[in-house]
Amino acid sequence: MSETRIYDGEKYLVPSVIAFIVFGIVPVVLVIRTSFMYWEAFAATGPRFIGLDNFEQLMNSAQYMSATGRTLLFVGVSLVIQMGLGLAIALLLDREFRGDSVVRTLLVLPLTIPPISVGANWLLLLRTDTGLVPKMLSNFGITFQIGENTLDAWVAIFLMDAWHWTPLIALIFLAGLTSVPPSLIESARIDGANRWEIFWHVQLPQLKTVGVVALLIRMMDLFRSFDDVWMLTSGGPGEDTMLLNLEIVRIMTQQTRYGIGAALSLFALYLIIILSWGLVNMLHREVLE
Amino acid sequence: MSTERLESLAKRFGFHFLENPRQILVVLGIGLVLLWILLPVYWTLAISMRTTEEIFGSPDLLLNPASLNFENYRILWPVEDQQVANFSRFIVNSAIIATLNAVLTTVLAVPAAYAFRLGVGYSKHIFFWILTNRMAPPAAFLLPMFLLTSELNIIGTHWGLAIVYLIFNLPLAIWLVYGIIKAIPEEIDEAVYVDGGNDFTVLKEVIVPLSKPGIAVSFLLVWLFAWNHYAFTLMLSDDSTMTITQGIAQFFTTVGTSWNLMAAGTMLSMLPGLVLAAIVQKHIVTGLTFGAVKA
Numbered sequence: 001m002s003e004t005r006i007y008d009g010e011k012y013l014v015p016s017v018i019a020f021i022v023f024g025i026v027p028v029v030l031v032i033r034t035s036f037m038y039w040e041a042f043a044a045t046g047p048r049f050i051g052l053d054n055f056e057q058l059m060n061s062a063q064y065m066s067a068t069g070r071t072l073l074f075v076g077v078s079l080v081i082q083m084g085l086g087l088a089i090a091l092l093l094d095r096e097f098r099g100d101s102v103v104r105t106l107l108v109l110p111l112t113i114p115p116i117s118v119g120a121n122w123l124l125l126l127r128t129d130t131g132l133v134p135k136m137l138s139n140f141g142i143t144f145q146i147g148e149n150t151l152d153a154w155v156a157i158f159l160m161d162a163w164h165w166t167p168l169i170a171l172i173f174l175a176g177l178t179s180v181p182p183s184l185i186e187s188a189r190i191d192g193a194n195r196w197e198i199f200w201h202v203q204l205p206q207l208k209t210v211g212v213v214a215l216l217i218r219m220m221d222l223f224r225s226f227d228d229v230w231m232l233t234s235g236g237p238g239e240d241t242m243l244l245n246l247e248i249v250r251i252m253t254q255q256t257r258y259g260i261g262a263a264l265s266l267f268a269l270y271l272i273i274i275l276s277w278g279l280v281n282m283l284h285r286e287v288l289e
Numbered sequence: 290m291s292t293e294r295l296e297s298l299a300k301r302f303g304f305h306f307l308e309n310p311r312q313i314l315v316v317l318g319i320g321l322v323l324l325w326i327l328l329p330v331y332w333t334l335a336i337s338m339r340t341t342e343e344i345f346g347s348p349d350l351l352l353n354p355a356s357l358n359f360e361n362y363r364i365l366w367p368v369e370d371q372q373v374a375n376f377s378r379f380i381v382n383s384a385i386i387a388t389l390n391a392v393l394t395t396v397l398a399v400p401a402a403y404a405f406r407l408g409v410g411y412s413k414h415i416f417f418w419i420l421t422n423r424m425a426p427p428a429a430f431l432l433p434m435f436l437l438t439s440e441l442n443i444i445g446t447h448w449g450l451a452i453v454y455l456i457f458n459l460p461l462a463i464w465l466v467y468g469i470i471k472a473i474p475e476e477i478d479e480a481v482y483v484d485g486g487n488d489f490t491v492l493k494e495v496i497v498p499l500s501k502p503g504i505a506v507s508f509l510l511v512w513l514f515a516w517n518h519y520a521f522t523l524m525l526s527d528d529s530t531m532t533i534t535q536g537i538a539q540f541f542t543t544v545g546t547s548w549n550l551m552a553a554g555t556m557l558s559m560l561p562g563l564v565l566a567a568i569v570q571k572h573i574v575t576g577l578t579f580g581a582v583k584a
Contacts, residue, residue, distance in 0.1 A: 031433045
């Protein structure tokens with residue numbers, strides 16, 4: 001600003017930095033500490049340090065490793081569905097018409113309601129006894145049972161998550177499409193390009209940046225998701241849709257095995273750091289530029 | 290409907306079917322998207338206004354306006370009978386927690402965003418670190434937050450949840466507010482300094498007044514996300530501070546088959562989101578994408 005510094009910015013940052021140390025760093029330290037302990041709420045013995053035993057138990061457990069596999073399946077399939085559908089919806093809405101702002105507001109709706117309510121909506125829609133979808137499918141002789149059939153439960157989860165988050169991808173792509181200079185599209189049209197060629201050669205290359213942003217953010221948030229799946233299937237039937245986050249919460253709240261739960265939390269944190277590495281780098285570049 | 294009537298209707302929305310027949314597909318597609326978005330919410334609304342017999346029978350797709358009943362909503366508002374979920378209390382609890390969190394977040398975020406505008410030492414690294422806090426997975430933070438709030442003696446209180454939500458909402462708010470105030474020209478600051486003011490005068494008399502609408506939207510968005518939160522309530526709240534999201538989740542285990550009551554509760558939980566959707570629309574995408582996308 002000026003040569004002599006007449007302002008002091010640090011003091012305005014102190015409260016927030018304290019908040020992030022207490023609620024961002026201290027929890028990680030606590031979870032690391034607990035992961036080295038044998039600690040069960042209803043055990044005869046109190047908490048004690050046991051070294052790496054929890055991690056050994058974790059790595060040898062088929063149960064926890066399958067939860068990890070299911071989580072990666074959930075993230076991967078959802079990403080493909082939502083990126084594709086989101087781009088399609090963005091292309092559909094990338095035009096002016098009366099009521100376009102109403103449509104965009106409705107599109108935001110799944111993002112503004114509680115994730116637990118998203119789960120409740122889909123539970124009511126897909127349950128065999130209350131749901132519209134199973135009732136309509138039964139007219140065609142198709143049974144749809146999210147409580148009994150593993151495939152149906154997965155379909156339900158993918159449908160629900162697509163409903164919940166595709167709007168965000170669509171709005172990101174829409175923002176990207178809006179920023180494509182109209183002159184580029186116009187000159188391509190003059191050169192005789194058809195609608196498809198304009199999309200493939202003019203619009204799509206311009207969407208690369210926002211596409212990467214959408215992909216990375218969605219990947220991270222998919223990995224974080226808990227509420228809506230917990231509400232819809234609770235990991236069932238059996239444990240067939242038990243994702244890592246659901247497993248952690250079950251260990252913490254129902255089994256109250258804090259030591260192994262902390263080890264699994266740490267493992268989940270490690271996975272999210274790996275999965276979010278691309279996003280972190282991108283944001284870092286953006287902040288530092 | 291005749292072709293002319295269809296065409297004139299389409300024209301009123303800005304489409305020209307006769308000139309460009311492919312627009313028929315576009316309109317069908319947009320209609321399908323709207324149907325897809327509205328169907329789950331509509332079905333919950335329909336169940337919330339039906340009796341148990343109507344739900345388990347073969348329910349009509351359409352609600353009959355003559356037989357709408359608000360009985361389920363009334364049951365959720367128990368004055369004397371306490372055996373069913375007491376939603377009036379859940380709503381009050383959620384509103385208290387969300388308001389406390391939104392006030393706390395805003396009070397911390399505005400000065401922090403201002404600090405980044407002034408440009409403190411290492412500010413970019415601190416900014417980046419703050420931003421990564423938003424990535425914390427709630428499930429993995431459940432136990433440490435439980436231990437931490439027990440230690441601080443705020444577990445089971447409204448303040449406990451309101452403070453813990455800072456980890457997600459403060460990065461979001463700092464971002465949104467910084468995005469707004471960095472656009473304020475620095476010449477205005479200079480003018481205040483020349484008049485003998487200091488950095489606090491700038492904050493109080495320039496930054497805050499000029500960015501009020503933006504701060505207000507950030508406040509609403511933070512309030513909404515605090516209202517919507519569920520995972521931390523699993524271990525951090527008790528019977529007296531139960532939130533509306535917990536109220537919905539517990540139907541599952543305790544009341545089991547009262548699906549119409551659960552639907553009514555779900556409708557109530559979605560009310561703030563439905564009301565605020567239009568207001569927060571532009572900022573929610575910016576907020577959810579770490580400021581990388583301006584919608």
